[in-house]
Amino acid sequence: MTPPAATSTAPTALRPDDNAPSPIRSWAPVLNPLAVIIVFFGLLMLVPLGVSWFLKDGATLSYDEALAATLATGALLWMATRRHRRDLKPRDAFLLVALTWMVLPIFGALPLYFHIEDLSFTDAYFEATSGLTATGATALSGLDDLPLSLNFWRTFMHWIGGMGVIVLVVAILPLLGIGGRQIFKAETPTPMKDASLTPRIAETAKGLWLVYLVFTLACWLSLHLVGMDVWDSLMHAFSIMGLGGFSSKDASIGHFNSLDIELVVMGFALLSGINYGTHFMALYQRSVKPYRFDKELPFYFGVLAASILLITVYLVPHNAYGDFWQTLRYVAFHSISLATSLGFATSDYTFWPMFAQIWILFLGSFIACSGSTGGGIKLMRAIILYKQVYRELARAIHPNAVLPVRMGDQQIPDHILHAVLGFSFIYMVSIVTLTLVLSASGVELVTAFSAVVACLNNTGPGLSGVGPASNYSVLSDFATWVCTAAMLLGRLEIFTLLVVLTPAFWRK
Numbered sequence: 001m002t003p004p005a006a007t008s009t010a011p012t013a014l015r016p017d018d019n020a021p022s023p024i025r026s027w028a029p030v031l032n033p034l035a036v037i038i039v040f041f042g043l044l045m046l047v048p049l050g051v052s053w054f055l056k057d058g059a060t061l062s063y064d065e066a067l068a069a070t071l072a073t074g075a076l077l078w079m080a081t082r083r084h085r086r087d088l089k090p091r092d093a094f095l096l097v098a099l100t101w102m103v104l105p106i107f108g109a110l111p112l113y114f115h116i117e118d119l120s121f122t123d124a125y126f127e128a129t130s131g132l133t134a135t136g137a138t139a140l141s142g143l144d145d146l147p148l149s150l151n152f153w154r155t156f157m158h159w160i161g162g163m164g165v166i167v168l169v170v171a172i173l174p175l176l177g178i179g180g181r182q183i184f185k186a187e188t189p190t191p192m193k194d195a196s197l198t199p200r201i202a203e204t205a206k207g208l209w210l211v212y213l214v215f216t217l218a219c220w221l222s223l224h225l226v227g228m229d230v231w232d233s234l235m236h237a238f239s240i241m242g243l244g245g246f247s248s249k250d251a252s253i254g255h256f257n258s259l260d261i262e263l264v265v266m267g268f269a270l271l272s273g274i275n276y277g278t279h280f281m282a283l284y285q286r287s288v289k290p291y292r293f294d295k296e297l298p299f300y301f302g303v304l305a306a307s308i309l310l311i312t313v314y315l316v317p318h319n320a321y322g323d324f325w326q327t328l329r330y331v332a333f334h335s336i337s338l339a340t341s342l343g344f345a346t347s348d349y350t351f352w353p354m355f356a357q358i359w360i361l362f363l364g365s366f367i368a369c370s371g372s373t374g375g376g377i378k379l380m381r382a383i384i385l386y387k388q389v390y391r392e393l394a395r396a397i398h399p400n401a402v403l404p405v406r407m408g409d410q411q412i413p414d415h416i417l418h419a420v421l422g423f424s425f426i427y428m429v430s431i432v433t434l435t436l437v438l439s440a441s442g443v444e445l446v447t448a449f450s451a452v453v454a455c456l457n458n459t460g461p462g463l464s465g466v467g468p469a470s471n472y473s474v475l476s477d478f479a480t481w482v483c484t485a486a487m488l489l490g491r492l493e494i495f496t497l498l499v500v501l502t503p504a505f506w507r508k
Contacts, residue, residue: 028084030096034103035078041104041160042070048111048156052149059115059147066110073107091505098500101488105129108157112150116140122477126484131157133491134373136245136343136460137451137483139473143250148231151248155238161491162242162373163212163276211279216241219268226260240268243373245343245460252468254346259329265344266336273300273340275371295408296369296379307363308335311356318353331356339363341375343460345468357463361450364459375458375490377427384412384420426494430456434486441479451475455486 049063088096108128113121123139130137131154143151216237223233232248239246249255253265271279274297281290291297312324312331321327330347337344338360350357366382368374387405394403405412431452438448443465450462451472461468466475472483489497499505 028081029086029088029092030099031077032081032085033088033096034099035074035081037100038074038077038103038107039071041107042067042074044156044160045070045111045153048149048153051152052147055148057147057149059111059149062111062114063149065114066107069110070107094496094505095500098492098497101132101492101497105132108132108153111153112140115147115150120477122480123473126472126480127154128157129484129487130460131155131244131246132161133458133487134158134162134242134244134341135375135455135458135487135490136239137455137466137487138246138460138471139475139480141250141471141473143248144255146248148248151246152231152235154246155235155242155244155248158242158244158246159216159238160242162244162272163208207280207284208276211276211283212241214283215268215271215279219264222264222268223261226264227256227258228261236265237268239344240265240342241272241373243269243272243340243342243368243375243458245337245341247344252346253333253344257346262329262333262346265342266333269336269340269342269344270304272342273368273372273374275369276373277371278369293408294369296383299383300367300369300379303367304336304339304363307339307359308332311335311359314356315352320352335360335363338459338461339367340372341368341457341459343454345461348467348469350463350467350469361453361459361463364457365453375456377424380407381420381423383407384417385424387412388417388421423493423495426498427456430486430489430494434482438479438482441476441482443475443479447474451479451483452486455483456490458487458490 045063045067049060049067052058052060052063105125105128108131109121109124112127113119113124116124119140126137126139129135136158140146219240220234220237223236224230228236235246235248236253238244245252247253247255253262274291275294278290278294278297282288308328308331312328315321315327315331316324321330330349333344333346334349336342341364349360365376366379368376368378370378370380372378384405384407387407391403391405394401405417431449434452434456435445435449438452439445443451446463447465450464451466454460454462454466466472472480475483
């Protein structure tokens with residue numbers, strides 16, 4: 001009789017569950033396209049590198065080092081994740097967008113950090129974030145003496161970030177087998193994200209960038225024709241079309257002291273503040289009808305015109321600039337510049353009475369149209385809020401009345417109304433919270449409030465200590481990081497960034 005086999009009591013090694021996703025496999029769908037974006041962003045550095053090499057401005061080595069670091073990081077990340085790619089889910093898209101806007105400024109900061117002595121990484125990252133988010137808040141001085149290629153890179157980041165580097169790359173991702181619709185919808189700055197201008201999202205992105213490029217070339221040529229040299233006109237065209245506000249001059253547009261230049265800047269700033277979808281359809285149809293049917297435009301031009309007239313009449317008795325027409329010139333420029341979130345200046349408007357300062361800062365919170373390169377809550381949301389408030393007032397008088405909220409002939413669904421109300425609430429909470437944080441860190445109240453509003457709206461200059469005659473270098477490192485977070489919140493329209501911080505986002 002065969003004895004039974006002996007059983008071992010030694011502990012068996014635990015084997016990982018074959019079905020449990022590895023960390024690389026879990027993150028690869030996001031990290032792999034992020035690697036592609038990093039490499040693409042690195043290739044964009046070849047443009048300022050070529051400028052530096054052509055002009056021999058002494059910054060070539062800084063670009064060489066920055067380019068090598070960026071391409072190496074992107075390539076290594078791509079190789080580590082290339083085997084685990086899959087189509088992006090909506091949750092992946094939110095994470096990819098948030099990571100992209102937080103990671104790219106690291107590499108965008110490198111040319112500045114490598115070249116400028118005594119520039120801290122905090123200020124370099126702030127500058128690059130301000131560039132890519134098209135904010136225009138700067139911590140640098142001595143811009144007139146900076147190598148031209150570095151000023152070119154600063155404004156070129158405006159141009160890249162103005163329309164959105166994600167929207168640019170989404171035209172390329174389908175070629176790599178990665179769908180782009182979820183990314184575009186997570187990035188598109190408008191409360192109504194479901195409508196596409198063309199059937200394929202890549203075609204939409206390409207169409208928007210074509211319009212963007214045409215307007216940029218027109219702005220460059222116009223600025224050159226009215227007196228700017230070739231390089232200054234190109235750099236300022238980048239800033240204007242991205243509604244960023246970086247300049248190659250410490251005195252901004254005031255350096256040129258030219259009414260013709262100011263008129264060109266105002267004209268193209270107004271164009272950039274309009275929905276690029278409307279521009280696209282107008283050019284596609286070769287008709288002005290899309291502008292006539294854009295329900296934001298009457299409010300856009302009406303509020304701006306009324307504000308300019310009101311502030312001008314208010315300032316004339318204060319002898320701010322002398323006669324009415326001189327006052328109108330400066331008020332119109334600064335009202336349009338700050339309202340559209342461009343952020344250029346021709347004089348120090350902080351010597352105006354506080355009412356006028358607060359009003360032009362407030363304009364930047366809502367004037368830019370949805371789908372534009374501007375910041376703030378966008379005019380579409382402001383109109384919806386106004387109509388919702390009016391409906392509630394009417395309901396108080398007629399409780400049983402059916403009063404739908406409409407935008408033209410279109411009835412606005414309740415889920416959009418709720419989303420707009422929720423966004424507006426978190427927008428106000430963000431301003432109050434970040435202002436309190438800055439104030440607690442020792443920043444004077446007006447400086448703290450205006451810095452938060454200017455950064456959250458991606459406007460750039462604020463009031464008092466961060467006004468156009470100063471810059472953000474006066475802030476401590478902690479305050480600078482707070483303002484950096486405000487810029488990212490504003491560029492991603494708050495929800496896109498906050499949603500990845502919620503426990504529900506990470507819950508399986």
